[in-house]
Amino acid sequence: MCGIVGCIGKGNAVPFLIQGLEKLEYRGYDSSGIAIYSNGKIRVVKKQGHLKVIKEILKDNNDFCAGLGIGHTRWATHGNPTDINAHPHVSACGKIALVHNGIIENYIELKEELMKKGFLFKSDTDTEVIVQLMSSLYEGDIFQTVKNSIKKLQGSFALGIICADNPDTLIAVKKDSPLIIGTSENENYIASDIPALLSKTDTICRLQEKQIALINSEGFKLYDFEGNLSEKKLTVINWSIDAAEKNQYEHFMLKEIMEQPRAIKDTVYPRIEGKSLKLDNLNLSKEYLENLNKICIVACGSAYHVGCIAKYFMELLIRKPVEIDLASEFRYRSPIVDENTLVIIISQSGETADSLAALRESKRLGARVISIVNVVGSSIASESDYVLYTHAGPEIAVATTKAYSTQLALMYILALHIGKALNKISDEKYESIIEALKNLPENIEKILEGKEEIMSIAKNYYYYEKVFFIGRNVDYAVCMEGSLKLKEISYIHSEAYAAGELKHGTISLIDKNTLVIAIATQEKLMDKMISNVREVKARGAKILFLTTEKYYEKLKPISDHIVSIPQTYETVLPSLSVIPMQLMSYYTAKFRGCDIDKPRNLAKSVTVE
Ligand code: M6R
Numbered sequence: 001m002c003g004i005v006g007c008i009g010k011g012n013a014v015p016f017l018i019q020g021l022e023k024l025e026y027r028g029y030d031s032s033g034i035a036i037y038s039n040g041k042i043r044v045v046k047k048q049g050h051l052k053v054i055k056e057i058l059k060d061n062n063d064f065c066a067g068l069g070i071g072h073t074r075w076a077t078h079g080n081p082t083d084i085n086a087h088p089h090v091s092a093c094g095k096i097a098l099v100h101n102g103i104i105e106n107y108i109e110l111k112e113e114l115m116k117k118g119f120l121f122k123s124d125t126d127t128e129v130i131v132q133l134m135s136s137l138y139e140g141d142i143f144q145t146v147k148n149s150i151k152k153l154q155g156s157f158a159l160g161i162i163c164a165d166n167p168d169t170l171i172a173v174k175k176d177s178p179l180i181i182g183t184s185e186n187e188n189y190i191a192s193d194i195p196a197l198l199s200k201t202d203t204i205c206r207l208q209e210k211q212i213a214l215i216n217s218e219g220f221k222l223y224d225f226e227g228n229l230s231e232k233k234l235t236v237i238n239w240s241i242d243a244a245e246k247n248q249y250e251h252f253m254l255k256e257i258m259e260q261p262r263a264i265k266d267t268v269y270p271r272i273e274g275k276s277l278k279l280d281n282l283n284l285s286k287e288y289l290e291n292l293n294k295i296c297i298v299a300c301g302s303a304y305h306v307g308c309i310a311k312y313f314m315e316l317l318i319r320k321p322v323e324i325d326l327a328s329e330f331r332y333r334s335p336i337v338d339e340n341t342l343v344i345i346i347s348q349s350g351e352t353a354d355s356l357a358a359l360r361e362s363k364r365l366g367a368r369v370i371s372i373v374n375v376v377g378s379s380i381a382s383e384s385d386y387v388l389y390t391h392a393g394p395e396i397a398v399a400t401t402k403a404y405s406t407q408l409a410l411m412y413i414l415a416l417h418i419g420k421a422l423n424k425i426s427d428e429k430y431e432s433i434i435e436a437l438k439n440l441p442e443n444i445e446k447i448l449e450g451k452e453e454i455m456s457i458a459k460n461y462y463y464y465e466k467v468f469f470i471g472r473n474v475d476y477a478v479c480m481e482g483s484l485k486l487k488e489i490s491y492i493h494s495e496a497y498a499a500g501e502l503k504h505g506t507i508s509l510i511d512k513n514t515l516v517i518a519i520a521t522q523e524k525l526m527d528k529m530i531s532n533v534r535e536v537k538a539r540g541a542k543i544l545f546l547t548t549e550k551y552y553e554k555l556k557p558i559s560d561h562i563v564s565i566p567q568t569y570e571t572v573l574p575s576l577s578v579i580p581m582q583l584m585s586y587y588t589a590k591f592r593g594c595d596i597d598k599p600r601n602l603a604k605s606v607t608v609e
Pocket of ligand 1: 302484485604
């Protein structure tokens with residue numbers, strides 16, 4: 001939810017800190033700040049607002065430079081987004097500065113204890129408690145102080161710490177929030193996520209749970225929270241620097257929408273061999289699969305919507321019950337999960353707090369866990385029994401597009417793999433769906449070529465304040481994603497509704513000021529959808545139909561606008577129908593002048609509950 005960077009080396013750390021924070025602004029952007037060690041002192045610049053405010057302040061400030069520094073971009077949890085609440089926070093003794101990503105759950109008790117000891121607090125944050133706690137325990141050994149302090153903290157914390165008495169050390173701490181070390185010759189770095197490091201290095205080390213790193217310009221050492229030396233594992237990342245740049249695009253979101261054919265190709269093609277699939281790293285025996293009582297898919301936000309679609313096709317292809325849960329609900333509802341339950345966690349970041357907690361709860365109850373994750377080595381990936389990576393590349397825009405599409409494609413592959421192992425799918429169906437998956441990149445290209453048409457439709461409706469997405473079966477699940485995209489970036493109130501459910505109450509909201517986006521791609525439900533659309537049209541709503549080429553002529557007369565997608569194997573159509581929904585949201589938000597890549601109140605990676 002916040003972005004952390006740090007740097008220690010022989011040169012000036014400040015340019016890296018700024019540029020690293022720029023790459024992490026997707027994690028939070030309501031305030032930012034930098035602390036450096038210079039001339040025996042800690043110096044801090046921090047301000048409310050986007051990072052550009054700090055950049056402007058430091059533009060011609062050649063004096064604000066140092067080899068050691070930390071930086072932060074914030075998504076406020078405790079305390080409003082103000083200059084004072086912005087990180088870094090500095091200890092009362094003036095010697096320790098730190099940045100924090102996470103939440104300290106027992107901060108009120110700690111604050112009261114510290115106040116009794118005479119510590120004064122400037123901010124409303126939970127983070128300032130950590131630094132004052134360190135100040136209260138500091139007797140000249142910063143490593144010991146960090147170890148003693150973190151023992152008293154409850155909650156999640158990734159920390160970057162500098163101490164004026166130890167100008168040769170940058171300290172990093174990780175518990176339940178991500179943190180990565182990047183290494184290069186004569187300079188080392190910390191960051192919350194890989195894109196911040198790409199311009200400097202491709203060699204990283206992910207801190208594992210409850211680890212402390214002592215970093216200097218030559219290298220680093222890892223310790224557990226007790227202070228025992230731990231082994232370090234370096235990984236080389238193959239993401240290009242370009243992957244985290246906007247290039248010719250106005251927004252990351254549009255760039256990422258346009259990258260979907262490539263992302264799906266990279267995710268799907270290596271798992272297809274001739275007419276069948278290969279998922280080498282999945283060791284699920286036929287006996288285990290036969291004994292499964294159910295499959296639980298657990299995720300948040302758009303990843304949950306992928307699960308909503310997957311429930312339909314998995315039950316169809318596997319013939320076992322599939323439950324879908326929001327991770328934040330699953331973890332607190334005493335789920336009926338045991339060793340005969342297969343849990344699938346879907347997450348782009350691999351760090352979403354609720355999804356991670358759901359994973360841990362599932363494992364505690366005895367289930368095996370497969371995760372579908374984009375970020376290699378992330379917490380969810382490392383803690384799962386099996387991980388299937390989506391190869392979307394770094395996704396920067398807060399609104400997910402290419403990660404969603406690759407997750408969905410991978411869920412088809414997983415469903416086919418299990419269905420085939422259980423002999424529940426005919427060869428013909430199996431091969432046809434594989435063929436449809438192979439054709440996805442080409443079919444998505446065709447839809448993207450028509451993006452101007454969707455832009456002109458958006459121009460007609462961008463000022464509407466009420467939009468309903470209606471559909472049945474998988475189309476309804478695609479509606480959920482379409483509606484979330486629109487809400488998230490254009491701030492229009494919209495709802496996704498199962499078309500058959502409208503007349504049980506919600507249709508009373510439909511009037512001439514409503515846009516209804518109706519998704520109708522399935523043959524057996526076409527006539528039902530036509531009736532539902534006639535019902536809302538009769539109440540004055542404007543209709544945008546999304547259908548396949550096959551039904552274009554049939555649906556045109558009852559639409560105000562119609563968009564068609566290529567016909568493919570029906571089960572796989574959601575992978576195509578979501579694309580116009582993404583474009584519609586993008587252009588609507590653009591016409592409304594919204595901050596598309598950084599929508600208000602949001603952060604990309606939700607690492608707090
Ligand atoms: O990183 P995750 O896939 O676990 O994130 C889950 C949701 O926070 C995420 O999909 C969110 O809903 C997106 N911003 C929607 O565009």
